[in-house]
Amino acid sequence: MSRTASIITSITATPDEEARPAVDVVGLRKEFLRREPKSRWPHRKKPVPALKNLTFQIDQGECVAILGQNGSGKSTLVRLLSTLLLHDGGSARVFGHDVFGEPAAVRRLVNRVSVEASFFKKMSSAENLSYAARFYGLTAGQTRSRIPEILEKVGFPPDRRNESMESLSRGMQQKVALARALLTSPVLLLLDEPTTGLDPRSKLEVQTFIREVRGAHDVTILLCTHDLDEAEVLADRVGILDRGELLVLEPADDLKRRYGASTLEEAFFAATGRTFEQEEADAKEGLS
């Protein structure tokens, strides 16, 4: 058993839960109300779809990457599966549990790492991990040894674990965020642009650790990213989310073949039928 497996000890899914798909999304819809910019009535809002009839499954132990530009709906999907949003239609199940009907059961199985590390900045990494682990039912006795171990495993210097988070670099903070997610032994890990803004070395370290976790532990991963290389390197299947619609979800090689592309980047733009310039223009206008 590898060192990673020895740190992440307890799988919390029951045999019944493990028999189901890790994620089962059918016709999922989400809309947000936005102000109409040119309306005579400043408080008038109109519904803007963020996700349109999303349907896909993720098998247990699989890593699926969802590619999409800013505003494509990636974070909305992660926040729906994290029980932080209510849907407007369709369904989503995590290991057989209805995300919107049984949020308590889902929360026990899920953790996430997002683009912002998000910690109490005056508190140390050890303090942040300690209280967060309590929310998942881990006692002080359990975390006393596991926190130093898991921090060391993600490449965090042990002698800095009592320093406040604000004194750490962004890369270091993101490693602590990974440690926080893994400390609670999730069976579904939601990664929302976990390496965005990291320097190349930190990015590689985080990606290596994600691969190690997958290799040593039967964790299912949903990786939302706009980093095409990251998706290709880490994921079994790659999906393309464009303005709330899942255009395709298949292995990266199949995806390239489907669009006659030599790279995932070419396949992405062939799938969306849009150029970089159009994506940027839409992002500026808030349309995407």
Added chain:
Amino acid sequence: MRGPAVTLRSELIGLAGVVERNAYLVKRYAWWEVAFFLWTVANTLTIVFIAKGVEAAGGELDVNRQTTVLLIGGVIWAYLGIIFEILTETVAWERWEGTIEYTFMAPLSRPVHLIGMGLFAVVYGVARAGLLFGVIAFFFDLEMPNADFISALVVLGVASISFIGIGMMTAVLPLISPEKGSQLGFIAQGMLLVVSGVYYSVEVLPAPMQWLSTISPATYALEGIRDAILHGAGVTDLWDELWPLVIIGAVSIPLGFAVFRRGERYAKQHGKLKRSG
């Protein structure tokens, strides 16, 4: 399916985590806490000096008694401020730091989360109120020969149940309005105390405000604590103040949960449960 014993154990560990986190924050912001305490001392002094001022202006009053009455009002004002502030931070501070999504997706039930915040607020608030009372009493060399501080603490403890319930209702406001919601906690604090006889008898209030004072837990808290400190009333003597507090507490806690749940649902529906407003 998890057994109730496992779930209960997990929830209690989570509750300890809420208290632990707040203790870390107090430790890390210790000097700010000292500064804020000094501000509270100064604020309370400005109120308590009024008794001396009236005497100096030729008014006739029992300065020692009136100073104690004002001091109790000032301490309860500060105590309530801390309770509401800590509970409102359930959302506001977490949003500021960006941890709100991680906390709200954790498998800790919302009632236990809120009770943990309330428990810490009461423990911290009582310690701070005791220190404030001691500092100001020492400053004025107040004599309280009959004071029954244990009874006063019992009244404050029972009243705190209602304060936590009302605090839960104000805690949801930053979820609904990230920009202005926190400030509404101060409005609730002021509204509650103005009808409760914080520095005066409720009998001087207009009739509608007097009616409101009967449903305010602060009214009974102030009366009970004043009776215990000024007249040495024991717990059994304070039954007239304690039973309304028990009833208001029994209503306000479930109401607080219900209001927070509704606010959380609204935030989830409209995408407001996130770090950046």
